[in-house]
Amino acid sequence: MGSNFSKTLREEEIEEIESETGFTAKQITRLYNRYSNLDKANKGYLGREDFQHIPEIAINPLGERIIDAFFDQDDGDGVDQQARVNFRQFIRVLAQFRPVSSTRAGDLQLNAKAKKLKFVFDVYDLDKDEKISREDLTKVLQMMVGSNVTSDQLNSIADCTMAEIDEDKDGFISYDKFCKAMDGIKIDEKMSIRFL
Structure with missing residues (x-):
């Protein structure tokens, strides 16, 4: 096309x-x-x-x-x-925003959980280097909350998130670390739009 x-x-x-x-x-x-x-x-x-x-x-x-x-x-x-x-x-x-269908399972589908996770990961990976740095995280959080939180509060949220997800303390959240952190989240439900 x-x-x-x-x-x-x-x-x-x-x-x-x-x-x-x-x-x-x-x-x-x-x-x-x-x-x-x-x-x-x-x-x-x-x-x-x-x-x-x-x-x-x-x-x-x-x-x-x-x-x-x-x-x-x-x-x-x-x-x-x-x-x-x-x-x-x-x-x-x-x-990617279609609800997951029980009749069309598989990781190759555009609306599969893995694809949805990659989409969200890419939203946070501002510099597209396949990892989320503290700077990436802070900038996206700032976009989300605007002026509703102070700079100190924003930095505290970023620090806590990095400490929780970055288990090997290399200063980055890789896609694997991100997926592990999102394991309990029902991303299929959170990232779905019903199309008429």
Whole structure:
């Protein structure tokens, strides 16, 4: 499908997307219409500014990190992913927020627990070095709480979190440490949106 798209999806495209994402044909059609509506200039792709006009993202303290998730993908088409998001990329990110289905189990699914954990980990990994530093953690916490806590309180939260998760005291939270810390959290339930 690349970065350009026609005004309608072909049946074989819908079937491919259904298989890849777990969305139903009806959900895909609705999401395609939403995607098309976001592309107000009819460019055939979405840019950062298109996402910034979504009210739910604009008011979310982690809005920019959520937007980043759409642009941090590689679909192998050679297009600069920092500049544009095609429909396939758009729906792949949204698929990570689908509730886990008991009939479609497996770690390869876009909405599998492992994929959801990686998504959340990447939100915290600001410099994309595959580890969360105290600085990464502090900046994301600051985004989340804004001016509701003092700098000392924020530093205390970051220090406590690092002390609890960074068992080997190397100063970083690796993906493995992060997963271990999130083991008791029902991420499948916390990171799910019901799509109509």
